[in-house]
Amino acid sequence: MTSNRRRPAHPAPAQEIVRSFYDRYGWRSDGAMSGEDKLFRQFPHAHQTYARGPAARVLRLLAPIGGRLLLVGGGDLPQSHVEICAAFERAHCLDISAPAVEQAKAILGDRAVCQVGSIVDSGLESATFDAVFCAHVAYHIDRSDQERAVREMLRLVKPGGRVVIIYANPRSPFAIPGEAMRRLNAGWTRRPSGTELAEAPPLYYYAHPLSWWRRFADPHVGVRFEPWEAIGSRPARALLKSGALARAFYRAAAALESAAPSLAVALWQYPIVVIDKRR
Numbered sequence: 001m002t003s004n005r006r007r008p009a010h011p012a013p014a015q016e017i018v019r020s021f022y023d024r025y026g027w028r029s030d031g032a033m034s035g036e037d038k039l040f041r042q043f044p045h046a047h048q049t050y051a052r053g054p055a056a057r058v059l060r061l062l063a064p065i066g067g068r069l070l071l072v073g074g075g076d077l078p079q080s081h082v083e084i085c086a087a088f089e090r091a092h093c094l095d096i097s098a099p100a101v102e103q104a105k106a107i108l109g110d111r112a113v114c115q116v117g118s119i120v121d122s123g124l125e126s127a128t129f130d131a132v133f134c135a136h137v138a139y140h141i142d143r144s145d146q147e148r149a150v151r152e153m154l155r156l157v158k159p160g161g162r163v164v165i166i167y168a169n170p171r172s173p174f175a176i177p178g179e180a181m182r183r184l185n186a187g188w189t190r191r192p193s194g195t196e197l198a199e200a201p202p203l204y205y206y207a208h209p210l211s212w213w214r215r216f217a218d219p220h221v222g223v224r225f226e227p228w229e230a231i232g233s234r235p236a237r238a239l240l241k242s243g244a245l246a247r248a249f250y251r252a253a254a255a256l257e258s259a260a261p262s263l264a265v266a267l268w269q270y271p272i273v274v275i276d277k278r279r
C-alpha cells in the first residue's frame with residue numbers, strides 16, 4: 001500500500017471529518033443503538049458500578065458553582081450531562097453536529113439554549129458563563145486548534161469560574177496499542193478498526209501529552225488533573241474477557257483513584273482537566 005492511499009493530497013479539515021462522522025453515523029440510531037454507542041460505549045457489565053465514581057467526581061467539581069453552564073460538544077446528552085445541566089439555572093449547548101443539537105433541545109427544552117457552532121470560534125460574548133463542561137471533544141479538534149479551543153473556553157468563563165475538560169492521556173499504558181496503530185497508519189484520521197466497525201466513517205483524534213496543559217497556567221489560572229476513567233470501552237472489551245476479571249479490575253481501579261489520585265491520573269487513559277480562572 002502506498003502512503004498516498006493513506007494520506008490524501010488535500011485531506012478534509014478535521015472539523016469536517018468529525019462533523020460528518022457525527023451527522024452521518026455517531027448520532028444516528030438503528031433503532032436500538034447510535035453509532036457512538038456501538039463504537040465507544042460497549043463496556044463489560046462491571047463498568048456500570050465503577051462509572052458512578054468518575055461521574056460523581058465531575059458533578060462535585062461543577063454542581064457547587066451553579067448559575068450559567070456552557071456545555072461544549074454535549075452530543076446526545078448522556079445522563080451524566082443531564083445531571084450536570086440540572087445543577088445549573090441555565091445551560092447553553094454548543095455542538096458542531098446538528099443532530100446532536102436537536103437531541104439536546106428535545107431533552108433540555110426551555111432550560112437550555114442549543115446552538116450549532118464550534119468552540120474553536122464560538123462568537124459568544126466573553127465572561128458569560130459560570131462554568132464550562134467539555135467531555136471527549138477536545139481530542140477530536142485539529143491538534144493545531146486545540147489550544148485555541150481551550151483559550152476560547154477560558155475567555156467565555158467568568159472570573160472565579162471553572163472549566164472542566166475530559167481529555168485523553170496518550171502516555172497511559174492502556175493507550176499504547178491505540179497510539180501505536182495511529183503511528184502505523186501515519187495519521188490521526190482513520191476508520192475505527194474492528195469488523196463490527198466496518199460501517200463507520202473516519203474520525204479524527206489527537207491527544208497532546210498531559211504536560212501540554214501547563215501552557216494555560218499563570219498566576220490567575222490554575223490547572224490541575226483528577227482521574228476520570230481507567231480505560232476506554234475497546235481496551236476494556238479486549239482485556240477484561242471474563243466477568244470476574246472485569247469486576248476485580250474495576251474494584252482495583254476505584255480503590256486506586258481514591259487512595260492515589262495522582263498515580264491514577266498518570267496511568268489512566270482519561271483524565272479530568274480542571275482549569276480555574278481566578279480573575
Ligand SMILES: C[S@@+](CC[C@H](N)C(=O)[O-])C[C@H]1O[C@@H](n2cnc3c(N)ncnc32)[C@H](O)[C@@H]1O
Nearest residue numbers: 022073074075095096097100118119135136137
Ligand atoms: C465523542 S462526542 C462526546 C459526546 C458527549 N460529550 C459524551 O461525553 O458522551 C464529541 C462531540 O463533540 C462535538 N464536537 C466536535 N468538535 C467540536 C467543536 N469544535 N465544537 C463543538 N463541538 C464539537 C461532536 O459533534 C460530538 O457531538
